[in-house]
Amino acid sequence: MINAGKAPISELPGASYFPHADSFAMIRGGHLDVCVLGAFQVSAAGDVANWHTGNPDAIPAVGGAMDLAIGAKQVWVMMTLFANDGSPKLVPTCTYPLTGVGSVTRVYTDLATFDIAPDGVYVRDLHGVSFDQLAQQLAVPLHTSGR
Template sequence: MNRLSRDQMAARVALDIPEGAYVNLGIGLPTKVANYLPIDREIFLQSENGLLGMGPAPAPGEEDWELINAGKQAVTLLTGGCFFHHADSFAMMRGGHIDICVLGAFQVSTRGDIANWHTGEAGAIPAVGGAMDLAIGARQTFVMMELSTRQGESKLVENCSYPLTGLGCVSRLYTDIAVFDLGPAGARIVEMVDGLGTDELRALTGVPLTG
């Protein structure tokens, strides 16, 4: 089985973002998607801290640390891009003006519930940020994450055991070994990496899968 690298996962997500989409990339792994957007598509990247029209990450040594995303990473701004008040950014997110958000997660359920702000463990630092606003405000929510924890437990589950960020909001899950569509009918396999069979994937997730 050939697992996808994090960059390969980002490239796979980028393929599904259509021309003209307004997109928010969550903190962490999803920010890599900006580096793989097809150059023949005009896609508008929005950042929670008040940016619209972000480009790929700057080359090493060319960072402008007054131009950062919500994760405090240096970014570039494409021609025509702009920056604005934090409150206006949240109005875009809450008002249904974002077509797609791409979030990381601790767990996602087969119905599309997402838990990505707190593990519930004593001493863990909660970090909800704008994830709740994005999860319910964006027209589509994608999640990008490794399928398993370091202990080998599936992060695609029937019911999330961590505190929830949103209910039934995730439509597609991208992992290092498979892509899934999620919804009221459960999880459907869209594609798998080479060398992985359906029965093996079912064993790895421990949840019912169709497709």
């Protein structure tokens, strides 16, 4: 058995699994309440890019994420707020190829948790940084969570 990252895995007590076709039937049938994805970028409009950076040396990792991004009722992303080069990963518009359009509802990062809403990006929680510091580091207009 291998995981989505193609790494070998083993079962733990209580584990369960099912055929690949059944997993896509659940996803495409709208049976997932929440999906958690990693991402290279998330836009202020809730677009997600998580399968390719566009770098010619990068190996694209196309998989079921596109189905998950449109099939789940809510899509949450977990990522660091800044890439290794220091550039923000929460951006006004994604520059990488998109996985899903307008599908992300929440983003969990190392510095803050954000809610993505039709009327903007709301800071839900802060982790070791102030709202003003965060706002200065991002090109995305931020709102406080008191909606």
